[in-house]
Amino acid sequence: xxxxxxxxxxxxxxxxxxxxxxxxxxxxxxxxxxxxxxxxxxxxxxxxxxxxxxxxxxxxxxxxxxxxxxxxxxxxxxxxxxxx
Numbered sequence: 001x002x003x004x005x006x007x008x009x010x011x012x013x014x015x016x017x018x019x020x021x022x023x024x025x026x027x028x029x030x031x032x033x034x035x036x037x038x039x040x041x042x043x044x045x046x047x048x049x050x051x052x053x054x055x056x057x058x059x060x061x062x063x064x065x066x067x068x069x070x071x072x073x074x075x076x077x078x079x080x081x082x083x084x
Contacts, residue, residue, distance in 0.1 A: 004030065028066065035063050035070055042072065 004012075008030055016023040039061045060073040 031066070031068065035061075038070065 012023065012026055012030070015026050042061065057078065058075045060071070060075065062071045063069065
């Protein structure tokens with residue numbers, strides 16, 4: 001899922017050799033695609049009933065500007081320090 005396919009690897013190296021200025025944009029697009037795939041798999045891993053009543057609960061997925069580091073936050077506002 002997050003590993004580069006052989007086609008992606010070859011296309012990246014070819015673009016890096018022939019069109020070095022486009023290589024970073026291509027690399028960023030592959031990272032974004034992998035992040036979207038990881039987000040989809042994360043949402044699919046939960047049961048449907050988990051998404052029906054999301055009052056006070058949320059899952060946030062974000063990434064840094066270069067799409068190199070992903071953040072997953074599970075927030076439950078129904079609980080506080082006393083009843084956690």
